[in-house]
Amino acid sequence: MKIYRDYDDLPKIKLPLGQEVSISDSTIRDGAQMPGIVVRSHHKVKIYEYLHRIGIEKLETFVYNERDRKAIKLMQDLGYEFPEITGWARANPADIDMVLNVDGIEETGILMSVSDPHIFDKMGLKSREAAEKKYLDALQYAVDHGLRTRAHIEDMTRADNYNFVFPLVKQIMDIDPDCTIRICDTIGFGVPFEGVDEPYGLPAIIKHLRNELNVKNIETHCHDDFGLAVPNSIAGYWYGANWSNVTFLGIGERAGNAELEKILLFLMRRIEGFDKYNLECLVEFAQFMEKEIGIRIPRNKSVVGKNVFAHESGIHTAGVIKNPFTYEPYPPEIVGGKRTFLVGDSSGIEVLRYKVQEALNELMNVHIEVDKNDKRLREIQADIQKLYNEDKRVSCISDEEILAYVKKYFMFNPMVSKDMHRQDEDDNPQEAPTGKFSRDPHLHGVD
Incomplete structure (x- = not known):
């Protein structure tokens, strides 16, 4: 076989x-x-x-x-x-x-x-x-x-x-x-x-x-x-x-x-x-033609378009994250391209988790893994879907916006689950946790 x-x-x-x-x-x-x-x-x-x-x-x-x-x-x-x-x-x-x-x-x-x-x-x-x-x-x-x-x-x-x-x-x-x-x-x-x-x-x-x-x-x-x-x-x-x-x-x-x-x-x-x-300069070549000569390149143009390695929909992004071969016909580097994941109205939890982890990694400078059932991740997803449901959004969520969501839900909200029986810091300041991520069962930091 x-x-x-x-x-x-x-x-x-x-x-x-x-x-x-x-x-x-x-x-x-x-x-x-x-x-x-x-x-x-x-x-x-x-x-x-x-x-x-x-x-x-x-x-x-x-x-x-x-x-x-x-x-x-x-x-x-x-x-x-x-x-x-x-x-x-x-x-x-x-x-x-x-x-x-x-x-x-x-x-x-x-x-x-x-x-x-x-x-x-x-x-x-x-x-x-x-x-x-x-x-x-x-x-x-x-x-x-x-x-x-x-x-x-x-x-x-x-x-x-x-x-x-x-x-x-x-x-x-x-x-x-x-x-x-x-x-x-x-x-x-x-x-x-x-x-x-x-x-x-x-x-x-x-x-x-x-x-x-x-x-x-x-x-x-x-x-x-x-x-x-x-x-x-x-x-x-x-x-x-x-x-x-x-x-x-x-x-x-x-x-x-x-x-x-x-x-x-x-x-x-x-x-x-x-x-x-050698095809590694094709994307660069296309960018030159667009910038210097004024050739407008459609986002979905084969080989050199900006969307060729961009993924948004839930099924596609989940597949590519696990194995790019599932939905990419050739590796991006072959033509000098770069894989990107976008959060939009058709995105599922897997791509959002990927983007949130990416933002956390940028903020913390360590590799962070977020459980897909993390409540905060689901809250971000609900906020984003509300924008699309109420027709308040006609474009993808930018990386800067993802970063803002991460700061709101992960950096400023309490990071320890209730089932950990955490004491209020006012009750016993000597036992207050010093590492926010280390005691959260949904986040795993790797140096």
């Missing part, structure tokens, strides 16, 4: 194809296009430092203006081997020249819009053939000038793949056999389900690229308009992609991109054989 009582007891999933997989980050390129924020040069450098601490393999950036190039120079001056800084260009020689003019960049992405709305309406081209020529000429120019390439196949999940995109990819591979083919699920129409074909099925697209066109490097770039960016990215790995392109916190245009932190956590905690990334 299998017993699962600890994190290490749980089995991990194996990628069926066993390929090595990597991550490229677009936080300072695609992510920086998020409406309402400005990512300045020093922000980009700090983001680069966090990505280095994590162990991300590649980062892509614009090279169009002075602040882009300033940030690149500052990043390069740090001397890090990774993430490799790569460029991004539209499919024309002028853009590629801009990449070539930045010392130290050896790889660029090239945008290749393939859906009919993009070809005809956005770009104003006369035909698919015109688009094909434009893209292949740009790719050839980059290769001729010594750049490694990524073909960003934009809006592939709304395109005519069999009649246009796959033949285009075959010609791309003829020019550059090592080109990374980036499947861009530009407005989130892709789905991760096997058996779904044209044009939405990510598994079908990936398998065709891998098995029929012999593409060596396949990358997903998924947007979250339908909430499927992370599932689609993971499905990419499952069916043979070896790269995913993501942004931290999923920032980007509209609903954003696949979230770096979620992909990292899934790989490290759920997939067999992953130990190359």
Whole structure:
């Protein structure tokens, strides 16, 4: 019989194809296009430092203006081997020249819009053939000038793949056999389900690229308009992609991109054989993004939200206090988080006891254990529930308020039970107790 009582007891999933997989980050390129924020040069450098601490393999950036190039120079001056800084260009020689003019960049992405709305309406081209020529000429120019390439196949999940995109990819591979083919699920129409074909099925697209066109490097770039960016990215790995392109916190245009932190956590905690990334700075990274760039992080956001390791309800807190594995899917320190217990309207006696003990420990500077049937503990619980019952409270009870309750009920009330037959101090001052906690049957002090 299998017993699962600890994190290490749980089995991990194996990628069926066993390929090595990597991550490229677009936080300072695609992510920086998020409406309402400005990512300045020093922000980009700090983001680069966090990505280095994590162990991300590649980062892509614009090279169009002075602040882009300033940030690149500052990043390069740090001397890090990774993430490799790569460029991004539209499919024309002028853009590629801009990449070539930045010392130290050896790889660029090239945008290749393939859906009919993009070809005809956005770009104003006369035909698919015109688009094909434009893209292949740009790719050839980059290769001729010594750049490694990524073909960003934009809006592939709304395109005519069999009649246009796959033949285009075959010609791309003829020019550059090592080109990374980036499947861009530009407005989130892709789905991760096997058996779904044209044009939405990510598994079908990936398998065709891998098995029929012999593409060596396949990358997903998924947007979250339908909430499927992370599932689609993971499905990419499952069916043979070896790269995913993501942004931290999923920032980007509209609903954003696949979230770096979620992909990292899934790989490290759920997939067999992953130990190359360090996730301990993820919470710190998120705090930086919130404070310095103004990205509002929901309290319940996976991995980095403030509530991820916060416990309030009675059943949950009782379980976590006894064994965190009961309700926490991974230890807080994995991502640099911290476990907290909150007292609110759904809290039971166990979490209140924990918080009261915590407050007593702070006051007395010794380890104090409180019996859950202690009358004073029940009085505090009654006071708190009265607040919620009478609709006088709409938030949790703060640590400062718990401390005040502890002072009121434990420090100022008599501490010796009646059944101890304590004499009044006025009757016999010589026998008055000097250690308040030592004679209370409900409290146990441990030095």
